[in-house]
Amino acid sequence: MVELDHLTFSYDGNREVLSDISFDLKAGETIGLIGANGAGKSTLLKILAGLLTDYKGQAKIDGLDVNKKNLAAVRKKTGYVFQDSESQLFLSTVYEDVAFGPRNYGCVGKELEEKVMSALKQVHIEELKDRPIYRMSGGQKKLAAIATILSMEPEVILFDEPSVGLDPKNRRNLINIINGISGLKIIASHDLDMIFDTCNRTILIEKGKLICEGETEKILTDQRLLEKSGLELPLSMQKRDV
Amino acid sequence: MSKLQQAIDNLHEADREAGKRSGKSRIHPVSRLLVCVAYIGIVVSFPKYDVTGLLGMSLFIIITGILEDLSFIKGFQRMKYILAFVVLLGAVNPFLDKRIVMQTGGVTVTGGMLSMMTLFIKGVLTVYAAYFMFMCTGIEQLCRALRCLKVPKGAVTVVLLIYRYIIVLLKEIQRMSLAYRLRAPGQKGIHIKVWGSFAGLLLLRSMERAQNVYDSMLLRGYDGEFQYEILGQEKTGKGLGAVYAAGWIGIFLLLRCVPVFQMAGNIFLSIGQ
Incomplete structure (x- = not known):
């Protein structure tokens, strides 16, 4: 579903933000993308979403090259949940915002309403459909942002730091929701406990280079590997002094 | 609440209200846009001393406000800075044009005073027309209308x-x-x-x-x-929008070309005599 082959990217042409990244991801997988600040996680997601296209190497989504020519088709297949929900939501009510994507793809009438309501139900906020966005809490905005993506029924969903700014209850709710979503999910996060609870495979990058990929449990329990890359064991696995 | 927060809330509130109203509206946004542009154009074209003619043009604003359930006070609060600017625009006219055009009951009315008044009325009417149009269509539908007009x-x-x-x-x-x-x-x-x-x-x-x-x-x-x-505009034929636009533009032209209010006043005066 997602294929990267020797992908290299630089914003200014000098310093490589991503260097020689290659991996294949299959449909139905949930992938954790971890790494310290500035490792290149968000940049990688932006390339997959088609927001950055001046890269070297190859990036494919469902067999389509991610380039300017295929941009519309690639974007139809991918959904990107922003780190900052405020930037993702720009219309007056939840319903209008969730309907924005399907409408742009020509969906109207009953079909549109069904798609919107189905997306809202998946994130359990159907009762908020007429709520003005600016009157919602951070947790509700995050769920509404996810619903805006789900209503387009993408094959690949990219999450950029989805648990940032959420309280424990909202975070747990988000984990359950992510686990309930089908399709390929790629989650870039520092929240290793969340990665542990949601992802079956994990990719570790450091300073733009792929360090390792494999089973989430194997990577997230390797203290030496994580510390070498500027990370720590997930909190739930750290020994506590009582 | 800070003034900034108030401004942000006002914008959000206006956006939400406009979205709600536009969802219910059966009139195509293109028709609303055309009527608004025609209205502004005709209001601006009135001569600088024609106060009664301009007052006639306020019919559109009053009827739209009542039919669409739009609050004039809320509109005034939201547009107060623009309205204040509009008032200031004509404030120097009484000093520039001191020609006496009328004398009633010992009060001298100069050309500057009349032109200041017409400028003020023109400003208020055009600002309200644009505000009401926005409140009935919303930014999304307004942009859609612009695309329909090949912008x-x-x-x-x-x-x-x-x-x-x-x-x-x-x-x-x-x-x-x-x-x-x-x-x-x-x-x-x-x-x-x-x-x-x-x-x-x-x-x-x-x-x-x-x-x-x-x-x-x-x-x-x-x-x-x-x-x-x-939703709600799906079944709206272009016919209703065309009738709305043609009807209003016809009325505007009538009010512009025929001094309806002046004629009505003359009739009342002649009956009184």
Whole structure:
């Protein structure tokens, strides 16, 4: 579903933000993308979403090259949940915002309403459909942002730091929701406990280079590997002094 | 509540109200836009001393306000700065044009006073017309109407983004001024020394956020086209919109060419005699 082959990217042409990244991801997988600040996680997601296209190497989504020519088709297949929900939501009510994507793809009438309501139900906020966005809490905005993506029924969903700014209850709710979503999910996060609870495979990058990929449990329990890359064991696995 | 927060809330509230009203409206946004443009054009074209003629044009504003259940007071509160500016525009006229045009009961009315009044009425009517049109269509439908009128994609996207950018900009100003005030207690406003860096940083930060909003639109299939319709307008034939536009534009032309109110006044006066 997602294929990267020797992908290299630089914003200014000098310093490589991503260097020689290659991996294949299959449909139905949930992938954790971890790494310290500035490792290149968000940049990688932006390339997959088609927001950055001046890269070297190859990036494919469902067999389509991610380039300017295929941009519309690639974007139809991918959904990107922003780190900052405020930037993702720009219309007056939840319903209008969730309907924005399907409408742009020509969906109207009953079909549109069904798609919107189905997306809202998946994130359990159907009762908020007429709520003005600016009157919602951070947790509700995050769920509404996810619903805006789900209503387009993408094959690949990219999450950029989805648990940032959420309280424990909202975070747990988000984990359950992510686990309930089908399709390929790629989650870039520092929240290793969340990665542990949601992802079956994990990719570790450091300073733009792929360090390792494999089973989430194997990577997230390797203290030496994580510390070498500027990370720590997930909190739930750290020994506590009582 | 700070003035900035109030401004942000007002914008959100207006946006939400407009969205709600536009969803229920059975009149096509193109018709509303055309009527508004025609109205503004005709109001502006009135001669500078024709106060009675202009008062006749207020019929459109009054009827639209009543039929669409739009509050004049709320409108005044939201547009008060623009209205104040409009009033100021004509404030110098009485000093420039001192020609006596009328004398009633010992009161001398100069040309400047009349032209100031017409300018004020023109300003109020055109501002209200634009405000009511926006409140009945919303920014999305307004942009859709512009595309229907073959305004280039790029220009329509700019209109849409400027509108979105105003909210983003206000929020950034609020954040930055709050951060400033918290570290400069007792200081009134922002010190002149930091205005330059404040403005520069504000521009960069708001541009970055505006870029994110635009990215979010692109990633959800936006390409400058408005292919969709708002619920409720699906069944609306173009006929209703055409009748609405033709009806109102006809009335505007009648009010512009025939001094209806003056004639009515003359009739009343002749009956009295």
